[in-house]
Amino acid sequence: MDVDWREVSRVAIPGALPHTPPTPLTALAFDVHQDLIWTGNDFGRVTSFYGSELQRYTSYRGHDEGPVRNFLFSDRGIVSLGPKSMHVSARRGLAKAHITSDRMFDLRCMSYTSKGTSEVIAGGIQRSLLTINLDRGTVINELPSEDDIVLMRRDRVICCGTATGSVNILDPNSFKIIKTIRAHGAHVSDIDAQNNVLLTCGYSPRQSGYVLDPLVNIYDLRTFRSLPPVPFPAGAAFCRMHPKMSTTGIVASQTGQFQIIDIANPNVVNLRQANVGNYISSLELAPSGDALALADADAILQLWGKPDKIRFTEISNPVEWASVPSPPPNVDLNEHTPLNAVGMPYYREQLLSAWPSHMVFEVGKQAPKIDSDILSKMKMHDFVGYAPNPRRTRRYQIESTKVLEKPGQVQAPKFRSEKAREGDFDDGTDENAPWSAVTGELRPFDVPAMYHKVEIKYSKFGVDDFDFEFYNKTKYSGLETHITNSYSNPLLQLLKFTPFVRNYALHHTARNCFSETCLLCELGFLFDMLDKANGQNCQATNFLRTFSSISQASAMGLFEEGTPRSNQSLSGMIQSLNRFLMEKISTDFKSCPIEGRDEQTMENALITSSMTCIKCSNCGTETMRPSNSFVRELAYPKKAKALGSFSTVLKHSIERDGQTRGWCDKCRRYLSLTTKKVVQEVQPKVLMFNAAAVSPEAKMYWAEKNWLPREIGIVVQDKKFLCYQGPELNKIKERNPNVVVYELVGLVAEVTGEQDNPPHLVGLIDVSFSNTEGRKESNWHLFNDFLVRPVSQTEAMNFAPSWKLPSILCFQQKTETNVVDNSWKSNIDISLLFRDHPMLPTSSTCRSLTVDENPAPGTVVAIDAEFVALQKEEIEVKADGTRETIRPSRLSLARVSVLRGNGEGEGVPFIDDYIHTREPVVDYLTLFSGIEPGDLDPMISKHALVSLKVAYKKLWILLNLGCVFVGHGLLKDFRIINIHVPREQVIDTVDIYFKKARQRKLSLRFLAYYFLRENIQTGNHDSIEDARTALRLYKKYLEFEDAGVFEQMLFNVYQDGKLTNFKPPGENEAALAAAAAAAAEGKGATISSGSGGASAGASASGGGGAGVGAGGLATAAASGGGMFGLDGMSVGSRPMTPADAVGAGMVAGAKSPVQQVVQPLFKQQLMASPPPPPPQPQILPQPQSHHHHHHHHQYHQQHQLHQLGHQSPPPVQQQQQQQQQQQQTTPVQHRSFAKVMASPPPASPQKRSMQGRWR
Known part of the structure; x- marks a missing residue:
């Protein structure tokens, strides 16, 4: 710390209102990520200042119940603490969360826990410490505290200064007190902890009151021993350790005197005096150690430091300022520009367009023109015409006002959720054919609607809400967009429907190839997924991810990101990719x-x-060099008198003559050389051509109608390449059997349009080549990403240079047509599933399959996967404040677990792979995935990591072996994994335990609690635990089905789950709620420590009571001496459910606001009920004989219901009805127990009122 420190700047903090005096600052802190100082005052207002000049940055009110007490910072925002709330906001002032709870009474301080910036522990003048999860915005735990905590600092441990003068040392993981240091005689004034050193300042009692101690106490946090104190005669009120110098600190008094101390050398004195008009209220040292902030009672903020090198943080993030108003845009006026694009100037005179009201008249819309077809069938009667109604519009609708923006354009489909709300009403339009000719007559340069670029729209329900079926009603699957390098989709579709490439890719994938950059394997995975999807949308995520990791492709400029479009068009990129x-x-x-x-x-x-013949123009020496090529590029004659045929252009492209300048070995100098390519033989099964239709000459060829032939014939005679097409080909086939005939499989075309329709690529493919039943006739389809529809051969093979030009052509030998080889399914290498495979690392969490456990069709396995985020979602905030998702977050597989579903090892995992992720992870989603930072890094991970391909291939092998996958929410998991599993191989507990009429799907955690009586996911998620739970739920479902009670159990879980918001209850909160309800009733509550639960008794006159024990709770009924006991495990002879807790007057697991609603209502219900009469003996009529068998069957069914183990009990309304029946003096009609379960009675008016408040 330099000796030339001085006051750099000062600023007055404004008051709460314009004419109110300033109030003292109650909180002061330096931002650890940006050059900002944050202050808080008595009115809960937070104000920040930027830089050494203390420029005002933001100001907002974070708390309305009292002063701001403390600040914490993270890269996502700031956290401020008030007496009864915690406020999380961005640095710009926008609120992110406001956390309140009735367990917050008078909070004073807070600190981050060992779980990073997502969890905070807070304390104050209250007998408890609260742990708060900032991501969830809830209080997750409450810890008892014997002392009032006024200060909190964290180093290796959490140091808490108390109001009694002691300092409690807490363990950052368990929050238990490790050591209590008696530091001062009265309360602690300030503490700081850094580098295992603790500084404390405090008060001591004197005859005149409490005075500041003239010493700064120092403690070693490693041994908890006291070090020699540092004297400070002015009275130490504030202390801070220097963040860089481990033995240096600053001590300040309330009068403005502060001293720089050295713990190792206490005799060194370095004093400063701040110019303050009142006492100092706050002091803070910057994280860089180069700045000091002081605040006094007059609300004056001072900044001290060395003026030429003052900074707040070592590495400061840039501060986001308000956007500078952009200049008015230059409006390009054309026929498509709306008039409101030109802003109106400010004016003071009345405009000529402001017509007076008496000159403006409302005129009705002109009557619609009657169709000529209707007029032709009209019959006149008197002066009125009559004609049959063609029923082309909705009922009572005169005309359809649904007008398209322009010819050939189609409106986007509605989301599935919108369709569900609006119903399946038929408006008379043919939604199954949205691309029909009704869109209007097209001009030659208009792009038809089916060629327009399609985009995925995202609702609040994500991509699953998008109606892909609107764009594809065929059995051929399309590929989604919004994936980097998805411009390759048409080429991938073209290769998929080329039988030769498809066969080799799938056979290669079935082998034991483990190369992480093998694109042939990824093509095999993709082709198999497209086959199994059978028309459902797919995405080439894994293929494109592997492709994006190849450095050679990046060097060739094949990636969309980072490639300037001005240098290379989409057509050029797809040809290079080919x-x-x-x-x-x-x-x-x-x-x-x-x-x-x-x-x-x-x-x-x-x-x-082919061979390239190079001839020197000087000496005539000829040199032959091999010139093999996978893809040929078409070359068009520049000065042709007449447009030649496709076969002529192809011959010119293969045997291309050219001139170049090169080195002649004989002449020993650079000379002009002539080159000519000579084809030796034609043997490829597949011919790939890049159209290269860029020049005006090339576009002239493609503008010719029917210029592209369906078949071509190629033969090599006397080292000459000959190509035929059309009738000439039919003649040559009869004379020369050596002619190799190729058929056009498909092509990739570039579609260009106007500004609102950017260039993109589509595929036009004859899918009949892959028909295993034999090809009858051509079947052309358009593949425009996820838009797939059949088109005619004429439409596919004709082009318009103004908007449609070919990029890639694919021909295949005619003899290879319909040769679809699926023998790879019986030759899959399954060694990857077993322990002895060299590529499979060992894992301590699972036991690999043995040879005797070879999976077979129908083998049940349980699966669960966890993911991490590689890219956050992109959201656009519109002018009206609405948010639209432009691109969703990109997730990647991080862990996958597969468990045995049957046999002796049921529930034992045989796959538990952590996936090594090469891309940077932006969010580990630890709360939902259980993946911690470092788990996916092979250098520091404690898990056995595998590549994504190895983990994926294991699942792919199980899929093709016919295994049946059991899990919870598998649809989304399989989508992110990028694998398609047929419906018959999926058992999803989300769908099993789902009633469509309720429109709510139940969580795995709630189902596990309700049916299995287990609390899962109490900490981070574990994929093995989740998969095993889903498997047990499936087994439980089979038990319910065997007993014939599944529908009843499904009804019960929705009825009881509604009362607890479909969340598992918390036992502690349920006990407190029951005791509070009994105490409020004033009839006696007993709190017992017995492990068997609590007991409650009621007198004959209707007294009620409640008891709470270590095992659970008990509550007496409010009427008629009825009584039932809840011990946390059973109600009578059956398990306790959330419905029991609500019926007893408390909500198990409910949050504090719910207790505030339910408990007064229950108390009011009890107080309003009159004392019931004493119970009288009642005689129930016996059922008739012909009903005996029916009631016996219902009783037997209900008996099975209770014998299934840990099932949901009947609703609480049944117990209330039984109690009401006991109070009645007249005989009641017999009603069996099973009947009550099957048809629960309606709730009483008071009960319905309480349920309404609950919702």
Whole structure:
């Protein structure tokens, strides 16, 4: 700390109102991430200042019940503490959360716990410490405290200064008191802890009152021993340790004197005096150690430091300031520009357009024009015409006002949730054919609606709410957008419907290839997923993720991000990707060839072999060099007198002559060289061409109608390449059997349009090539990402240079058509599932499969997966304040667990893989995934990490072996994993325990509590625990089905879950609620420590009581001496449910605000009930004989219901009715117990009132 420190600047904190005097600051703190100082006053207002000039930054009221007491900071915002609330806000002042609870009485201080910035412990003048989860915004635990806590600092441990002068040392994990240090005679004034050193200042009692101690006490937090104190005669009121110098600190008095102390050398004295008009109320040292802030009782904030090097943090994040108003945009006026795009100037005179009211008249809309078809069938009677109604509109609707913006455009579909709310009303429009010709007549340069770029819209329910079926009603699946490099979707679809590539990809995937960059494996996974999806939307997430990790592709400019579109168009990118992909999958095949086939098989089937003849123009020396190519690029003649055929252009492209300048070995100098390519033989199974339709000459060829042929024939004779098409091809096939005929499989085309329709790529593919039943006729389809629809061959093979041009053409030998080889399914290498596989690391949490446990079709396995976020969602906030999701968050598989579903090892995991993630993780989602930072880092992780491909391939093998997956919420898990599992292989407990009429799906935690009597997910999530719980719930469902009571149990869980908001109860809060209800009644409450629960008795005159024990609680009924006991495990002979707790006057597991609502209502209900008459003997009529068998069956069914183990009891309303029946003096009609369960009686008016308040 430099000796030339001085006051740099000061600023007056304004009062609460413009004409009120300033109030002293109650909280002061430096921001640890930005150059900001934060202050708080008595009125709960938070104010921040920027930089050394103390420029005012933000100001807002965070608390309305009292002063601001403390601040904490994180990279997400700031946390301020008030007496009865905790406020979380962004640094710009926008509120993120406001946490209140009736357990907050007078909070004074807080600190982060060992779980980082997501959990805070707070204390104050109250007999409890509260742990608060900032992500959830709830109080998660309450710890008893014998002392009032006024100060809190955290180092290795949490140090709490008390009002009695002692300092309690707390363990940061368990929050138990490790040591209590008696530091001062009265209360503690200030403490600070850093580098295992604790400084304390405090008061001591004197005859005249309490005075500040003239010493600063110092303690070693490693041994909890006292070190020599440092004298400060002025009275130490504030103390701070220097963040950089471990033995240096600052001590200040209330009068403005502060001293820089050295713990190692107490004799060194360095004093300063601040110019204050009143006493100092706060002092704080910056995290960098280069600035000191003082605040006095006159609300004056002073900043001290060295003027030329003052800074608040070592590495400061930039401060976000208010946006500078942008200049008015330049409006391009054209026929599409709306008139309101031009702003009106300010005016003082009345405009000419402001017509007086007596000159303005409302005129009705012009009558709609009657269709000529209707007029032709009209019959005149007198002067009135009559015609049959064609029923083209809704009932009572005269005309349809649904007008499209322009010809060829279609409106976006509604979300599924909107359709569910509006019902299935038929408005007369054909929604199944949204792309029909009713959209209007198209001009030659208009882009049809089906070619427009499609975008996924996100509602508050996510992507699952988007109606993909609106765009695809075929059995061929489309690929989603909003994934990086998804421009490759059309090419992937084209390869999928090329039988040769599909067969080799799937056979290779079934082998034991473990290369993380193998695109051929990823193609196999993708092709299999598209086959199994059967028309449902898919996404190429894993393929594109692997593709994005290849550095060679990045060097070639094949990535969307970072590639300037001005240098390379989409068509150029997809053509470059085509060349790269053909070569890459050929190389990948060599690394793990198919058994019985040469490693060169795939390369020979894709390469066009040729030789390049290089001739020197000077000496005439000819040199031959091999020139093999996976993809050929079409070259168009520049000065042709007439447009040639496609076969002519193809021959010109293959045998292209050219000139270049190069080195001649014979002449020993650079000369002009002529080159010519000579094709030796035609052997590829697949011919790939890049159209390269860029030049005006090329576009002229493609503008010709029917220029692209359906078939071409190629033959090599006398080292000459010959190509035929049309009638000429039919003749040559009869004369020359060596002609190889190729058929057009499909193509990739670039669609360009106006500004509102950006360029994009589509695929036009003949899907009949992959028909296993044999090809009858062509079947062309348009693949526009997730829009798939059939088109005619003429539509597919004709182009318009103004908006549609081809990019890639794919031909395949005609002999390979419909050769779809699915034998790979019986040759899958399953060694990856077993322990002895060299690529499988060992794990202590699971036991791998043995040879005797080879999975077979129908094998039940339980699965659960956890994910981390690689990219946060992109949200656009509109001018009206609404938020729209532009791109959702990108999640990645982090852990997957698969358990045995049957047999001796039922519930034992055989897969528990943590996935090594190469991409940076932006959020580990620890509260929901259980994944901690470092778990996915192979350098420090304590788990056995595998690659994403290895984990994925295990699931893919189980899928293709026919295993049945059991889990909870598997639809979303499988989507993120990027695998499609057929419905017949999925058992989802979300769907099993779901009533469509209730429109609510139940959580795994609530189902586990209700049916299994287990509390799961009490800490972080564990995928093994979740998978095992889902498996047990499925087994429980089978028991219910066997007993024939599943529908009744499903009814019960919704009835009882509604009372607790479908959340498991907390036993402690339930006990407190019961005791409070009994105490409020004033009839005697007994709190017992017995482990068997509590007891409660009621007198014959209707007295009620409640008891709370260590095992649970008990409450007497409010009427007629009726009594039932709740011990936390049973009610009589059955388990306790949340319904019992609510019926007894408390809500198990409810939060404090719920207790405030339910308990007074229950008390009012008890007080309003008159004393019941003494019970009288009653005679119930016996049931008739012909009903005996029916009642016996119902009783037997109800008996099974209770014997299934830990089932939900009947609703509480049944017990209330039984008690009311006992009070009645007249005989009542017999009603069996099973009947009451099947049809619960309606709640009483008082009960309905309470339920209404509950909701």
